[in-house]
Amino acid sequence: MRSKVVSRFRCLEPSSMMKMFKEASKRSGLINLSLGEPDVPTDPSIVEALRQAGLEGHTHYAPSSGIPELRGAIRGYWSRTYGLEVPLEQVLVTNGGSQACHLAFQVLLEPGDEVVLLEPYFTFYAQQVCYHGGVAVPVVCREENGFVPRVEDIERVLTPRTKMLVLNSPCNPSGAVFDRATLQGIADLAERHDLIVLSDELYESFVYEGEHVPFATLPGMRRRTLTVGGFSKSFAMCGWRIGYVLGPEEILRPMDLLAIVQTLCVNSLVQRAALYALENGAPFTRRLHDLFRDRVRCASEGLNGLPGLSCGVPKGSFYVFFDVSRTGLSGEDFAWRMLEEAGVVMVPGGAFGTSFPHHVRLAATVPEERLREAFGRMKPVLEGLVRDGAA
Ligand SMILES: Cc1ncc(COP(=O)(O)O)c(C=O)c1O
Incomplete structure (x- = not known):
């Protein structure tokens, strides 16, 4: 039967962000740094x-x-x-x-x-x-x-x-x-x-x-x-x-x-x-503000300490958008490798337009200890890439 779906909707595809979420939901033991929502429950x-x-x-x-x-x-x-x-x-x-x-x-x-x-x-x-x-x-x-x-x-x-x-x-x-x-x-x-x-x-x-x-x-x-x-x-x-x-x-x-x-x-x-x-709720919002300020600082410091990665310190929101080009990988390959080899989930830059194929987004929506644990897991994978001469 010919498709009855309106032609401009036939091409609907989940974004690479959605694909990442889906894949992550099938696995256990991951550190999920892909979710753009506070991990803190509502007051x-x-x-x-x-x-x-x-x-x-x-x-x-x-x-x-x-x-x-x-x-x-x-x-x-x-x-x-x-x-x-x-x-x-x-x-x-x-x-x-x-x-x-x-x-x-x-x-x-x-x-x-x-x-x-x-x-x-x-x-x-x-x-x-x-x-x-x-x-x-x-x-x-x-x-x-x-x-x-x-x-x-x-x-x-x-x-x-x-x-x-x-x-x-x-x-x-x-x-x-x-x-x-x-x-x-x-x-x-x-x-x-x-x-x-x-x-x-x-x-x-x-x-x-x-x-x-x-x-x-x-x-x-x-x-x-x-x-x-x-x-x-x-x-x-x-x-x-x-x-x-x-x-x-x-x-x-x-x-x-x-x-x-x-x-x-x-x-x-x-x-x-x-x-x-x-x-x-203003005091609650203030607490969230301080929490995410500290976390994005912790995250950008952690990322800059890893081989092949670099980023600035975000001035707002709760994301860090970092450059992985020195690893020799695209943002897409980097994100999948981190998922497979380090058990850390992040979103490739390609989800946010076509101009940042070598960037990846980290959402600082887990506690600082968990962020540090994620960087600990990523480090050997990145060192391997450096050894192979990519970074
Ligand atoms: C920039 C931006 N706008 C809008 C939204 C959607 O927010 P809401 O939950 O209010 O629909 C999001 C959610 O992540 C967002 O990051």
Whole structure:
């Protein structure tokens, strides 16, 4: 029988990250440094808030755009933390930052519209752009520039078909934190070329050096920015599936209408727990921040101490994106060899665009002792590579 699946979805394939997760799930005794989620459980007080919400009868459908109390709390958070003032109508609660990005591309892209993605980028963006008929246009953020893009490199790829640009600072996978001057340069481009900027700020709580500058706080940018935020990382709530987007009503309204027919609303109990988290969870977030700051430092020190590997110290997020070219292996071969021979799972750079085939991402989402154990396991394999003359 001829395939009935829509042609643009016939080519759907799991990313190399998903393949790695799948392979790792079949084996035991591994040290898994591939998962982009805090290993720490959600604070028990947040879990208790969910239980209470259930007992109080918040078990019905919620408004599709989110309960007003939570939308108000999100608005309050961005106002007091960053001075970003948005009215309630410009806050939409979603099933994670992932759904926020998906809806944004769905609402904004006509077939053939171009979307600038800064490489290395979070895997989902390119897939989501493609699913919605857009064309992903990569711009490389060079390692020697701390994985921060150069404004002139972005300008060079802009065409009359460019509709959107995706920012992700702090960045998954590079750990880069974009400085204000660069963001201002991008803002000038956005204004001149009439671009919508999707600014995925899911890691805003995890900045260790420099400051987090929400793109929408730059002069004139609120009307052309969708700010994606979440609870997955800041409150260790990955499995709860809640996030949000702040942006112009003209864009949020159709996103909301699409979300209604997809999911009706975000889980009502989870929304109550998220409200509790925003109102009471700052000390927990602070603890997560300090924990991951120490771990990424430990990880980059450990990696730099291994033969053939090099990296900088990430300024944010909880990833280290390191160069393996001196081992003589591609990132893909390196990651598979470490899985097979050292029992350590990491994600090859190819999962984050095509420009970093000799990089690998490590997620510092295990305790420091475990990181050190992983480096201990990797060392003899790397020494073997050096002996063979590759490194
Ligand atoms: C940059 C980035 N954006 C979005 C997401 C998705 O987050 P959520 O759990 O809120 O859907 C992730 C998850 O790893 C991420 O790293």
